[in-house]
Amino acid sequence: MQLRAVFFDLDGTLVDSLGDIADAMNHALVRHGLPAHPEPAYRRFVGEGVRELARRAVPAGREELAGLVLETYRAYYEEHLFDRTAAYPGILGMLSALAGQGVVMGVLSNKSDGFVKQLVERLLPGVPFRVVYGERQGVPRKPDPTAVLGMAAELNVEPLTCGFVGDTAVDMLTARAAGMYGVGVTWGFRDAEELHSHGARVVATTADELLTALRTARI
Structure with missing residues (x-):
């Protein structure tokens, strides 16, 4: 599946x-x-x-x-939210291809919720994210799985059928705690060793590799 x-x-x-x-x-x-x-x-x-x-x-x-x-x-x-911040190379194309396959998508960050929504709206225009959340009062931060499990429920999908993509140990621990398929990326803030050691099922080094990993994931 x-x-x-x-x-x-x-x-x-x-x-x-x-x-x-x-x-x-x-x-x-x-x-x-x-x-x-x-x-x-x-x-x-x-x-x-x-x-x-x-x-x-x-x-x-x-x-x-x-x-x-x-x-x-x-x-x-x-x-100064947009002075130097930009989408990584290949990200918009990867997201567009994933959406074209009928995969529903969301964003979950530990950054303040208002900043997350501003960044997604401006830097990832047209991407059909169904849910976008940052840190919210009363909701535990990652790696606590509460937020991402709530997002899965909001989309009416079983956690087992979901992937979680991130660049740190916190993200991989979130995936494990939620029972989701964890995929790490190495272009961000941490290295492949950290991602693997905290439960990444696969680690991608480019946006194209990430798309392939998500397309071929079997759960």
Whole structure:
């Protein structure tokens, strides 16, 4: 049996947002007298929500500033959401091909829900996502499976018939916890070793490989 639905992570999977995230957090850190980080460091900071991002970015011993840094980050990021962020190469074509096969699709991110919806609407225009959610009050973040199981129920598909695509251990753990087919991608924030070790059924290195992996998945 083939996949009936596929849910995608956003940052590091569909869109390359690392530069804007790093710029916004470094702005917030410097604004509060704290040292900035090199952009590649943010590959390890992101993935578990904005509060965790701020906690990781603030140096040890200055944790009391994390709340202020977070507020400054959010305000700056909202104004600079599209400065450098773009869809990864081949993503729009891959999504279009998948939709053409009748696979229903959704997006689930640990980024704030409002930012997720803005990014999807502008950077992935015309993609027929049926459900798009970010972090929402009262709904546990990934890797807790509550949100993605709710999305499957909303689409009236069994979790076993769903794929979950992402670029971090958090995404693969989400897939496992939900009983979904986990597919990792290596163009985002983490490497293939992390993805395999946390339960990826297959790992793709290009959008074409991802499309093939989703087309040929057997559940």
